[in-house]
Amino acid sequence: MPDGINTGIGASVTRVEDYRFLTGQGTYTDDINRPGQAYAYILRSPHAHARINGIDTTAAGAADGVVAIYTGADMQTGGLPCGWLIHSRDGSPMHEPPHPPLAQGKVRCLGDQVAIVIADSLSQAKAAAELIEVDYDVLPAVVDMKAAAGGGTLVHDDIGTNVCYDWVIGEEGDVDAALAGSAHVTEIDIVNNRLIANAMEPRAAVSDFDRATGEYTLYTTTQNPHVIRLLMGAFVLSIPEHKLRIVAPDVGGGFGSKIFHYAEEAILTWAAGKLARPIKWTAERSESFMTDAQGRDHVTTAKLGLDANGKFTALKVETMANMGAYLSTFASSVPTYLYATLLAGCYTTPVIFANVKAIFTNTVPVDAYRGAGRPEATYLLERIVNKAAKEMNLDPVEIRTRNFIPSDAFPYQTPVALQYDSGDYMATLKRAQELHDTAGFAARRAEAEARGKKLGLGYSTYLEACGIAPSAVAGALGARAGLYESAEVRVHPTGSVTIFTGTHSHGQGHETTFAQLVSERLGVPLENIEISHGDTNRVQFGMGTYGSRSLAVGGVALDKALDKIEAKAKKIAAHILEASTEDLEFNDGNFTVAGTDKAMAFGEVALAAYVPHNYPIDEIEPGLDEQAFYDPANFTYPGGCHICEVEIDPATGVTEVTKFTAVDDVGRVINPMIVAGQVHGGVAQGIGQALLEEAIYDPEGQLLTGSYMDYCMPRADNLPSIQVAHETTLCTHNSLGVKGCGEVGAIGSPPAVINAVLDALTDFGVEDIAMPATPARVWQAIQDAKA
Amino acid sequence: MPNLSMTVNGKAVQGEVEARTLLVQFLRENLDLTGTHVGCDTSQCGACVVHVNGAAMKSCTMLAMQAEGAEVTTIEGLADGDTLHPMQEAFRNNHGLQCGFCTPGMVMSAIDLVNRNPNPSEEEIRDGLEGNICRCTGYHNIVKSVAEAARVMGS
Ligand code: FES
Numbered sequence: 001m002p003d004g005i006n007t008g009i010g011a012s013v014t015r016v017e018d019y020r021f022l023t024g025q026g027t028y029t030d031d032i033n034r035p036g037q038a039y040a041y042i043l044r045s046p047h048a049h050a051r052i053n054g055i056d057t058t059a060a061g062a063a064d065g066v067v068a069i070y071t072g073a074d075m076q077t078g079g080l081p082c083g084w085l086i087h088s089r090d091g092s093p094m095h096e097p098p099h100p101p102l103a104q105g106k107v108r109c110l111g112d113q114v115a116i117v118i119a120d121s122l123s124q125a126k127a128a129a130e131l132i133e134v135d136y137d138v139l140p141a142v143v144d145m146k147a148a149a150g151g152g153t154l155v156h157d158d159i160g161t162n163v164c165y166d167w168v169i170g171e172e173g174d175v176d177a178a179l180a181g182s183a184h185v186t187e188i189d190i191v192n193n194r195l196i197a198n199a200m201e202p203r204a205a206v207s208d209f210d211r212a213t214g215e216y217t218l219y220t221t222t223q224n225p226h227v228i229r230l231l232m233g234a235f236v237l238s239i240p241e242h243k244l245r246i247v248a249p250d251v252g253g254g255f256g257s258k259i260f261h262y263a264e265e266a267i268l269t270w271a272a273g274k275l276a277r278p279i280k281w282t283a284e285r286s287e288s289f290m291t292d293a294q295g296r297d298h299v300t301t302a303k304l305g306l307d308a309n310g311k312f313t314a315l316k317v318e319t320m321a322n323m324g325a326y327l328s329t330f331a332s333s334v335p336t337y338l339y340a341t342l343l344a345g346c347y348t349t350p351v352i353f354a355n356v357k358a359i360f361t362n363t364v365p366v367d368a369y370r371g372a373g374r375p376e377a378t379y380l381l382e383r384i385v386n387k388a389a390k391e392m393n394l395d396p397v398e399i400r401t402r403n404f405i406p407s408d409a410f411p412y413q414t415p416v417a418l419q420y421d422s423g424d425y426m427a428t429l430k431r432a433q434e435l436h437d438t439a440g441f442a443a444r445r446a447e448a449e450a451r452g453k454k455l456g457l458g459y460s461t462y463l464e465a466c467g468i469a470p471s472a473v474a475g476a477l478g479a480r481a482g483l484y485e486s487a488e489v490r491v492h493p494t495g496s497v498t499i500f501t502g503t504h505s506h507g508q509g510h511e512t513t514f515a516q517l518v519s520e521r522l523g524v525p526l527e528n529i530e531i532s533h534g535d536t537n538r539v540q541f542g543m544g545t546y547g548s549r550s551l552a553v554g555g556v557a558l559d560k561a562l563d564k565i566e567a568k569a570k571k572i573a574a575h576i577l578e579a580s581t582e583d584l585e586f587n588d589g590n591f592t593v594a595g596t597d598k599a600m601a602f603g604e605v606a607l608a609a610y611v612p613h614n615y616p617i618d619e620i621e622p623g624l625d626e627q628a629f630y631d632p633a634n635f636t637y638p639g640g641c642h643i644c645e646v647e648i649d650p651a652t653g654v655t656e657v658t659k660f661t662a663v664d665d666v667g668r669v670i671n672p673m674i675v676a677g678q679v680h681g682g683v684a685q686g687i688g689q690a691l692l693e694e695a696i697y698d699p700e701g702q703l704l705t706g707s708y709m710d711y712c713m714p715r716a717d718n719l720p721s722i723q724v725a726h727e728t729t730l731c732t733h734n735s736l737g738v739k740g741c742g743e744v745g746a747i748g749s750p751p752a753v754i755n756a757v758l759d760a761l762t763d764f765g766v767e768d769i770a771m772p773a774t775p776a777r778v779w780q781a782i783q784d785a786k787a
Numbered sequence: 788m789p790n791l792s793m794t795v796n797g798k799a800v801q802g803e804v805e806a807r808t809l810l811v812q813f814l815r816e817n818l819d820l821t822g823t824h825v826g827c828d829t830s831q832c833g834a835c836v837v838h839v840n841g842a843a844m845k846s847c848t849m850l851a852m853q854a855e856g857a858e859v860t861t862i863e864g865l866a867d868g869d870t871l872h873p874m875q876e877a878f879r880n881n882h883g884l885q886c887g888f889c890t891p892g893m894v895m896s897a898i899d900l901v902n903r904n905p906n907p908s909e910e911e912i913r914d915g916l917e918g919n920i921c922r923c924t925g926y927h928n929i930v931k932s933v934a935e936a937a938r939v940m941g942s
Pocket residue numbers: 824825826827828829830831832833834835836845846847848
């Protein structure tokens with residue numbers, strides 16, 4: 001390694017990007033200002049459902065500083081597309097109602113865009129917006145999924161139903177038969193609470209149009225700039241790629257909510273073109289609450305069959321998934337291919353059937369939020385498994401180990417489409433038990449009891465599918481895009497390196513991790529490596545960052561490009577050293593000829609590639625710049641065990657997480673410090689879901705949790721320190737052996753917390769509790785059980 | 788529009804602002820000090836924390852005019868050339884930041900916390916940072932960072 005300091009794979013190097021963030025020199029979208037820029041304010045619907053009879057902008061248009069006001073009547077473009085086509089059980093395609101960027105005659109959820117006001121200053125735009133008169137006929141709103149599924153009020157009149165699709169996986173007859181023949185059947189009704197991602201940077205956009213070149217530029221808070229270019233360019237605004245530049249600069253967290261193509265991006269780009277003037281829009285936090293796509297929101301009933309020994313025989317699942325008022329970019333895939341295909345978990349359940357009904361309601365669209373579908377599957381499984389254990393008088397650990405897929409059974413084909421490549425669920429469980437000191441739990445419980453407190457221990461042994469993923473498989477399942485990733489390695493003449501990756505870092509630390517991969521391979525020190533991402537004019541192409549795919553897909557693409565660089569460099573070195581490539585070795589940045597003292601540094605080879613005086617010019621081209629696209633053969637399958645301990649004050653219902661242990665198998669770890677950080681953050685969001693967070697609408701479709709005063713974000717004093725460790729099995733189908741770590745924390749943790757809460761409340765006879773298990777809910781559950 | 792002058796990061800600055808201009812707007816828009824962030828509209832996230840006369844202050848909750856004549860320090864004013872403040876250094880060493888959006892406010896709050904309590908326990912750190920929301924880190928490494936910085940700042 002350079003200078004004897006390990007900066008390669010497995011080293012916890014501190015992050016390259018931190019200096020700029022720690023000194024206030026990050027460049028987030030709202031930090032960008034363009035010369036002559038105007039400011040936009042978006043007038044939004046205050047109603048969840050209303051007909052628009054007319055919009056009078058006369059007074060507003062005459063107000064100080066106003067540059068333009070546009071409504072749906074002005075903006076007649078394509079609608080926002082959905083990227084995944086699901087088919088119902090009868091073979092019919094899902095209903096895809098139009099999703100206009102600016103409302104066309106009707107608003108269907110709180111916050112729906114009604115008009116854009118553009119002015120010389122933001123305060124002028126806001127003041128003018130207050131003068132716009134919108135004549136609404138307020139219509140009844142449908143908020144509850146069961147009511148919506150039954151008909152009545154329709155979110156989209158023309159499709160005649162609120163059911164977007166009615167999809168199945170598995171053979172219902174086989175599952176019913178297996179359940180009928182089971183020694184025991186455990187049933188559960190479960191709700192996965194609706195969440196709001198709440199990245200700390202609110203969404204923002206700055207658009208620009210260059211009349212001279214006809215090029216549009218949009219700076220936007222996105223996790224996938226090329227995807228936005230594709231969706232907005234091809235489907236909404238009809239701007240070809242070569243005239244549309246999307247830049248995602250530093251982005252302050254995403255967690256899924258910044259994957260999607262949002263209306264504001266299209267409206268701003270379109271308006272910049274009309275006005276030939278840059279325009280800036282930045283969401284206020286209350287706007288983020290009501291316009292960022294929200295997460296989860298499933299209502300499920302399930303049955304788990306077991307034989308007399310507690311072995312699972314069958315699983316049957318009926319889920320209603322809320323889509324909100326419109327289909328957001330990936331909404332339709334979340335409760336199907338990211339949820340139902342995960343229902344085997346890490347267990348050998350032989351037959352599984354799931355039916356998912358996706359429902360339109362007059363609420364904000366729902367789409368992927370950290371984990372996307374997999375937390376919902378994991379929560380269901382880990383709750384029903386615990387319930388089954390209790391009913392069959394088995395220890396919750398015992399029932400799990402009896403049903404684990406054994407470590408020698410890989411590759412393992414599940415009954416719900418996926419084939420797991422590797423894992424060792426016993427190893428993660430055992431390690432977690434040791435680290436957590438589960439053996440000492442009884443003593444800790446007795447000590448808490450003596451203080452009048454109730455201690456509970458909860459397990460979650462989870463598995464997830466990520467590294468999203470093989471294009472052919474995704475395509476067969478309805479994806480309208482490919483899911484490969486690209487990387488370019490540009491070695492400069494003096495040996496420094498720029499990497500162009502189609503993934504995007506918004507907290508994950510790619511500028512460090514990807515540089516480590518390069519440093520490991522080429523022996524180039526980190527300071528001589530630059531990772532470029534987030535600009536469609538710099539990076540060749542990419543599908544972006546979500547589904548824990550950056551390393552498992554983008555990192556492997558980089559590895560493949562490095563293969564090409566190494567192969568070409570070897571040929572150049574062989575020529576200059578007058579040796580055959582077979583005799584060359586490449587270690588720590590040096591080519592050496594085996595058995596001789598002939599050597600050439602990588603930097604010298606780079607220079608030779610650009611100054612090709614003594615060069616195999618008949619055989620290879622000058623230059624050292626290679627690109628690779630990588631489309632994986634399979635998803636990756638991280639898994640692990642989370643153990644949570646909670647202490648409950650029965651007098652108040654206050655629940656404190658006193659101890660949390662996460663042992664995850666994320667495959668090979670490139671930077672342990674960064675991986676631990678990802679797990680901490682995911683677990684915090686999982687604890688948030690389990691104990692604190694919920695998006696609540698009233699029956700009229702008003703969002704009751706629309707600010708940090710009402711939506712309870714986890715704060716430092718709500719959370720414990722989190723113990724993190726890894727047990728590693730390598731991914732067998734990618735060259736790095738990596739699986740991905742971004743979502744494991746949020747996927748594994750919620751059921752561990754709720755199982756711990758229920759364990760703590762056992763003495764009171766409490767058998768169920770809804771997320772979030774707030775003090776009020778816990779206290780009420782105790783009172784109800786006592787009554 | 789009223790005239791305003793104050794000292795920001797050791798430099799005398801002045802500007803014309805509307806009476807309703809918030810301190811954070813003055814810093815970001817007039818002075819182009821965009822390290823101070825806005826994460827909410829209800830004074831709850833702490834992304835905007837700066838020091839006013841040495842004490843942590845949510846700059847979204849204060850009018851620029853109220854800082855007339857004050858000494859203001861923002862995240863841009865902490866490092867001494869290339870030498871980071873011990874709190875910045877500790878955040879880097881302990882991976883106390885991910886996306887970096889909460890970070891300026893978090894660092895400014897944490898320095899104030901340690902100034903007031905040079906030897907904070909884990910619980911005191913967690914309580915003390917209650918006004919700053921971070922969605923990325925789960926606070927685990929932030930708490931470690933602050934504890935380490937407190938040790939360095941005290942020595
Ligand atoms: S911006 Fe959120 S507290 Fe100031």
